[in-house]
Amino acid sequence: MIREEIRILFKKVLKEMKIGDFEIVIEHPEVLEHGDYATNIALVAAPKLGRSPRELAQEIAEKIKEQKSKFIEKVEVAGPGFINIFLSRDYLVNEFIEVIKQKEKYGRGDELKGKKIIVEFTDPNPFKEFHIGHLYSNIVGESISRLLEANGANIRRVNYQGDVGMHVAKAIWGMEKKKASLTVLSKKTLEEKMEFLGQSYALGNTAFENNKKAKEEITELNQKIFDLNKDIKDIYEKGRKWSLDYFEEMYKRLGTKFDSYYFERDSAEVGLKIVKEGLKKGVFEESEGAVIYPGEKKGLHNRVFINSKGLPTYEAKELGLALTKYKDFEYDLSIIITGNEIIGYFKVLLSALKEMEPELGEKTNHIAHGMVRMSRGKMSSRTGTIILAKDLLDEMKSRVVILMESSEIQKVKGVE
Structure with a gap:
């Protein structure tokens, strides 16, 4: 070029x-x-x-x-x-003419022909709202996917979503405290359901941080969710479905179509097995009732992979995800796109992956993008201080319509 x-x-x-x-x-x-x-x-x-x-x-x-x-x-x-x-x-005029002639073929090549690349991006969590941070990740991920496709690569777009974990426990605890009837909620619009889930999560998180009794209840609830206990199964499955249905509406609006969806619940058992095997090999260590990766020995930091309750953490699930993705699609390169606030986390994760699965570790590349920040600071689903992706898209659409209807736009209509 x-x-x-x-x-x-x-x-x-x-x-x-x-x-x-x-x-x-x-x-x-x-x-x-x-x-x-x-x-x-x-x-x-x-x-x-x-x-x-x-x-x-x-x-x-x-x-x-x-x-x-x-x-x-x-x-x-x-x-x-x-x-x-x-x-x-x-030169610019000639290139513009070429763009018009070639249309979608312009700029395409075959440098990556035959290469299988899996790109993971967006990754919203059920029971939490889809905000502009997810929108940012989606734009970056879709752009990278299209650039790689334009160079001949066989691309698989995937989305990894946290359908188990403390955020789910906090949301369900909040739902129960708000005493909303599932029957009544089922009659509301998808947007209203997501707003309710977002409020429930913020309520649960605040209680978790400030109320000892609530923290104990949420921790216990987390185990029930992992076990899919019958007491919470109905509310859990409904909330999960509402979230995924809403996310799908957003993907259609953004023009993204994922080839595969992965969930923490599915990768948890695989990750748990890997960490237990690594414990026997000395890759992981026991510490205060938990199992950690001793990253400090590698110039990184230590991270918990199995907590004191015996549950796999997000880190362990990520290890399980790497193997699951490769089993489904034997990639030459795996790209994971996230915000730059977890660069340190991924350095530890990839270090552990390279010790347990050297080939997959070398094939995995973490790409970090900037964070969306507002004048009052960083957005947070925990406190409910977020801007929804839907609201931003609606505002953009509204402004475009105004511009299209303005007298200045009308003046150049003859150029079309």
């Missing part, structure tokens, strides 16, 4: 100037007026050459101009030695 062509051009010029072999980074400037692309190569090379960065940048820029590239209109030096590159209008 054009970025690579520019990099090759600069590499050729540097070779002719006998400057040396430096890594050439081509980036998009943050300010449009600074060009379509820019490089700091002069700033990188100048100190090692004993040269002034700006003078070196000027010299490189002149040499680039002499190449008379068909896709570069002009080259400018800015600041202490940045080189800004402006693409030619003819």
